[in-house]
Amino acid sequence: MTTNYVATIDPFPHQDKKFNKLYPFYDHLKQGRLVTTRCRECGHITWPPKTMCPRCASDQIEWTDLPKEGVIVEYTVAERGIPAGFDIPTIFVLVQIGEVRILSRLMNARPDQVDIGMAVEPGLVIVPGTPFSEERVLPVFKLKQKK
Amino acid sequence: MLKNPAIVAAGLAKFGVREASYKDLISEAGQACFEAAGGAIKPKDIDGFIICTVMPERTAVQSHTASMAEECLGIRPGAMSLRVEHMCQSGNLGIRTACAYIMAGLCETVMVVGAEKLQVPVPDEIFLNMSTGLDRDWEACQGVTAPIMFAMCAQAHMRKYGTTREQLAKVAVKNQVHSAKNPYAQFQSGVTIEQVLNAKRITTPFGLFDCSSISDGAAAVIVTSAERAKDYTVKPVYFIGTGQSVHGLTFANHYEDLSHWPPLKQAAESAYKMANIKPADVDVAEIHDCFTIAEIITSEELGFCGKGEGGPFVESGQSDYGGQVVINPRGGLLGCGHPLGATGVAQTAEIFRQLRGEAGERQVKGAQIGLTHNNSGPTEHVVNIYSTEVVS
Numbered sequence: 001m002t003t004n005y006v007a008t009i010d011p012f013p014h015q016d017k018k019f020n021k022l023y024p025f026y027d028h029l030k031q032g033r034l035v036t037t038r039c040r041e042c043g044h045i046t047w048p049p050k051t052m053c054p055r056c057a058s059d060q061i062e063w064t065d066l067p068k069e070g071v072i073v074e075y076t077v078a079e080r081g082i083p084a085g086f087d088i089p090t091i092f093v094l095v096q097i098g099e100v101r102i103l104s105r106l107m108n109a110r111p112d113q114v115d116i117g118m119a120v121e122p123g124l125v126i127v128p129g130t131p132f133s134e135e136r137v138l139p140v141f142k143l144k145q146k147k
Numbered sequence: 148m149l150k151n152p153a154i155v156a157a158g159l160a161k162f163g164v165r166e167a168s169y170k171d172l173i174s175e176a177g178q179a180c181f182e183a184a185g186g187a188i189k190p191k192d193i194d195g196f197i198i199c200t201v202m203p204e205r206t207a208v209q210s211h212t213a214s215m216a217e218e219c220l221g222i223r224p225g226a227m228s229l230r231v232e233h234m235c236q237s238g239n240l241g242i243r244t245a246c247a248y249i250m251a252g253l254c255e256t257v258m259v260v261g262a263e264k265l266q267v268p269v270p271d272e273i274f275l276n277m278s279t280g281l282d283r284d285w286e287a288c289q290g291v292t293a294p295i296m297f298a299m300c301a302q303a304h305m306r307k308y309g310t311t312r313e314q315l316a317k318v319a320v321k322n323q324v325h326s327a328k329n330p331y332a333q334f335q336s337g338v339t340i341e342q343v344l345n346a347k348r349i350t351t352p353f354g355l356f357d358c359s360s361i362s363d364g365a366a367a368v369i370v371t372s373a374e375r376a377k378d379y380t381v382k383p384v385y386f387i388g389t390g391q392s393v394h395g396l397t398f399a400n401h402y403e404d405l406s407h408w409p410p411l412k413q414a415a416e417s418a419y420k421m422a423n424i425k426p427a428d429v430d431v432a433e434i435h436d437c438f439t440i441a442e443i444i445t446s447e448e449l450g451f452c453g454k455g456e457g458g459p460f461v462e463s464g465q466s467d468y469g470g471q472v473v474i475n476p477r478g479g480l481l482g483c484g485h486p487l488g489a490t491g492v493a494q495t496a497e498i499f500r501q502l503r504g505e506a507g508e509r510q511v512k513g514a515q516i517g518l519t520h521n522n523s524g525p526t527e528h529v530v531n532i533y534s535t536e537v538v539s
Contacts (some may be wrong), residue, residue: 008273009205013284029447047399048285074405076298078290078350081358083278084271086290092350094299101373101528103286103401116306138288 047100070097151384157496169207176365195227195254199241233289240493261492301440303405314458326478333484362484386531390417426450433494
């Protein structure tokens with residue numbers, strides 16, 4: 001028997017209906033909408049999306065759009081120590097967007113362009129698929145274009 | 148009735164990039180622990196066993212690790228056998244669990260082993276493995292690893308309190324001076340402030356020496372009841388207080404102010420209350436300096452200095468020999484390396500030696516009260532407190 005030495009893990013979540021109840025998040029993201037879950041009973045909005053309300057424990061959950069603009073609360077520019085396959089450098093940002101905060105990446109920006117308080121807008125990146133789903137996406141941010 | 152459980156023996160495997168398997172490391176630490184007991188405790192005397200380990204499924208392709216480790220060490224526990232996994236808190240949680248079992252009367256004598264084999268042949272795999280300790284679906288998938296979260300806390304602390312890059316560096320320098328005197332530490336040559344400031348950049352504001360390394364290692368201690376302890380040693384070290392507080396996994400749901408860690412304050416208050424001591428009573432502390440900023444914020448939340456004063460506290464030598472409290476005489480995670488599940492157990496081994504006056508060159512003079520602390524991220528912490536005297 002011969003085996004190839006297996007040295008990888010899939011760093012991305014399954015996004016297909018078959019594997020994940022939160023699949024609508026990704027369907028919405030592909031349509032340009034950043035959404036999360038809101039409780040129909042108590043109105044609580046959470047990030048990350050959840051299949052139950054962490055405040056009142058209800059399972060009556062609906063999808064709600066997050067605002068089109070957020071603000072950088074904190075950031076760091078990473079040059080090493082991040083998993084293989086990510087850009088060097090990567091700008092990580094903690095973004096306040098509506099009622100929630102999201103930890104993600106700032107795309108299409110140079111490290112000297114980033115600071116706290118800056119306006120950002122949601123976007124997406126395409127990440128490798130699997131034999132079970134062709135295309136996968138992740139939510140990211142980009143600097144808000146000045147009009 | 149004497150209720151405080153006591154540590155009666157401790158042993159270590161050297162931390163670092165080891166030419167040894169996962170089982171080798173467990174055997175090395177367990178054997179060293181039995182040997183340190185001087186023949187007073189044999190494998191057959193152990194009726195409870197806990198292994199503290201985080202990711203052997205990934206790094207050694209092994210689950211079911213408590214039974215595996217027991218078999219390595221010749222232990223057949225008749226009262227309790229379990230694994231504790233809580234990322235970097237695993238070690239100190241394993242010890243507090245052992246103590247709880249003993250206090251409940253479910254076990255008499257428990258060996259706690261912390262072990263991790265993190266260095267694997269394919270380097271690219273290592274950071275992917277480490278990312279499994281974060282929320283994979285929403286944060287790890289973005290490439291986030293621990294340095295990213297703590298770097299953001301550092302940026303916030305520097306901005307709010309004026310903590311300087313040099314103060315961060317001082318933590319690394321101090322702890323590597325300590326680890327140079329610890330033969331079980333990964334780093335034994337020390338670093339200068341200039342080396343820390345000019346090191347390879349990891350993520351702003353951290354350079355290489357601001358970050359604990361990804362290491363192999365193991366540690367073991369034996370815990371027993373206060374009554375039984377006297378059969379094994381004339382110098383038991385008593386477990387007198389503990390607290391834990393966990394407020395979530397995702398960094399997105401950290402408190403609004405990243406420079407404050409309220410769960411740590413809460414865990415510390417629980418532990419101080421149970422031990423009936425004040426922060427100023429602590430002589431020696433082994434705290435979780437996974438990154439330089441972590442030691443600074445932890446010094447504050449443990450009450451060793453005021454909020455925001457963690458930078459000046461380390462800079463002025465208050466956390467070193469001759470200061471208010473000696474922090475990380477073992478060398479900390481920055482000096483010893485950080486084999487996740489092994490770290491808290493190795494911290495406990497150090498406090499055991501310190502309170503018995505057996506820490507050699509690293510001895511904190513007259514140490515009577517010691518503290519250990521782990522975090523599994525800024526929002527989750529465990530604190531244990533030890534004394535040379537029984538308190539309850």
